[in-house]
Amino acid sequence: MDRIEAMRAFVAVVAEGSFSNAATSMQLSPQLVSKYVAKLEDQLGIRLLNRTTRKVSLTEAGTHYVQHAQQILLSIDEMDSQLGGLQQNPKGTLRISAPVSFALKHMAKLITDFQLQYPLVNIELQLNDRKIDIVDEGFDIALRIGNLKDSSLIAKYIAPIRVILCASPEYLKKHGTPKQPEDLKNHRYLHYNYSEIDSKDNIYQWLNAKNIDTRGGFDSNNGDILVEAAIAGAGLALQPTFIASNAISSGQLTQVLADFELKPLGLYAVYAHRKLLPSKVRCFIDFIENYYGSPPTWDQSLLNQTARSY
Structure with missing residues (x-):
C-alpha cells in the first residue's frame, strides 16, 4: 500500500x-x-x-x-x-496587500524589477493598513509590519523595521532636546494610532507608566502625515525609518533619544498554507527576501550619516 x-x-x-x-x-x-x-x-x-x-x-x-x-x-x-x-515560468495574477506608506515609498521599484524577471506575472497591489484576511479576501501574499502573533499563516521575515523618535530642529530649539525619557514631560506628541508600534515596547506606554502626560498631541493612522507635521514643528513623532529616513538625512528631522531606541519590528511576507504553493507566489517570496538588503536601503543613509559624524 x-x-x-x-x-x-x-x-x-x-x-x-x-x-x-x-x-x-x-x-x-x-x-x-x-x-x-x-x-x-x-x-x-x-x-x-x-x-x-x-x-x-x-x-x-x-x-x-x-x-x-x-x-x-x-x-x-x-x-x-x-x-x-523550475520547469516552467511563473504566470498569472499575483494579488498582494501591503501597508500604505511602505508601499508608496518602497514597492514601485520592487514590483518593476520583479516583473522584468517574471514578465508573465501580473501584479494586483492593494494598499491598506488594516489587517486583511488573506484567505477570505483572496490575496496571495500580504506584507505586514510588526511583531506577528502565532497563526495558521506562514510568515517569511524580510527586513528589520527600526522605529525612532524624532522632531524638527526648530521644535527642539524651542522646546529643548530630551536627553533622558523623563525629559519628555510636557512635549507635544504625534501618534500613529493604527500600528503594532502601539505595544508594550512603545515609549509612550513607558511614559504613561511613569505618569508622564502624553496627551494633547496629534493622532493619525498615516505615518507620512505625522512626519510632515513633525517637519513643520508640530511635535515629536515616533515613526519607522522607512518613512522618516529621508527627512533625517536632509536635516529636516533629528532623532531624539537614540540610546533608548525601541527594539526593531519586522517586515514579513505572509501567505496561507496551501497544498500546492503556486510558483508565482514562491518566486515573489524568494525575490523579496533579499531585495532590500541588510541593512535595508532606507537605513543605509542613516548609518552613513552616523559614520560621518564620528
Missing part, C-alpha cells in the same frame, strides 16, 4: 466529513478510500476514526495523527511544487 496515498485518504475523510465526500474530492471510489484508511490503521496498530452509519469522527489518536499527516503532505506538495516550478 502507498503510505502517502493512505495518508491523503485519511486527511480527506477528516476534511470532507465522510468517506463518500472524500472519494469525490480524490476522484476515487468510496470502497478504495475506506480500504486506504483501514490499511493505514492496520499499519499503525491503532484506530484513527470512529465510524457510524451517519458520520465519522476522530479518535484521540486520530486527532494527533491528522496534524502530523497534514504537515507531512504539505511538505511533500511544496517540494513537488518547487521542483515543478
Whole structure:
C-alpha cells in the first residue's frame, strides 16, 4: 500500500466529513478510500476514526495523527511544487496587500524589477493598513509590519523595521532636546494610532507608566502625515525609518533619544498554507527576501550619516 496515498485518504475523510465526500474530492471510489484508511490503521496498530452509519469522527489518536499527516503532505506538495516550478515560468495574477506608506515609498521599484524577471506575472497591489484576511479576501501574499502573533499563516521575515523618535530642529530649539525619557514631560506628541508600534515596547506606554502626560498631541493612522507635521514643528513623532529616513538625512528631522531606541519590528511576507504553493507566489517570496538588503536601503543613509559624524 502507498503510505502517502493512505495518508491523503485519511486527511480527506477528516476534511470532507465522510468517506463518500472524500472519494469525490480524490476522484476515487468510496470502497478504495475506506480500504486506504483501514490499511493505514492496520499499519499503525491503532484506530484513527470512529465510524457510524451517519458520520465519522476522530479518535484521540486520530486527532494527533491528522496534524502530523497534514504537515507531512504539505511538505511533500511544496517540494513537488518547487521542483515543478523550475520547469516552467511563473504566470498569472499575483494579488498582494501591503501597508500604505511602505508601499508608496518602497514597492514601485520592487514590483518593476520583479516583473522584468517574471514578465508573465501580473501584479494586483492593494494598499491598506488594516489587517486583511488573506484567505477570505483572496490575496496571495500580504506584507505586514510588526511583531506577528502565532497563526495558521506562514510568515517569511524580510527586513528589520527600526522605529525612532524624532522632531524638527526648530521644535527642539524651542522646546529643548530630551536627553533622558523623563525629559519628555510636557512635549507635544504625534501618534500613529493604527500600528503594532502601539505595544508594550512603545515609549509612550513607558511614559504613561511613569505618569508622564502624553496627551494633547496629534493622532493619525498615516505615518507620512505625522512626519510632515513633525517637519513643520508640530511635535515629536515616533515613526519607522522607512518613512522618516529621508527627512533625517536632509536635516529636516533629528532623532531624539537614540540610546533608548525601541527594539526593531519586522517586515514579513505572509501567505496561507496551501497544498500546492503556486510558483508565482514562491518566486515573489524568494525575490523579496533579499531585495532590500541588510541593512535595508532606507537605513543605509542613516548609518552613513552616523559614520560621518564620528
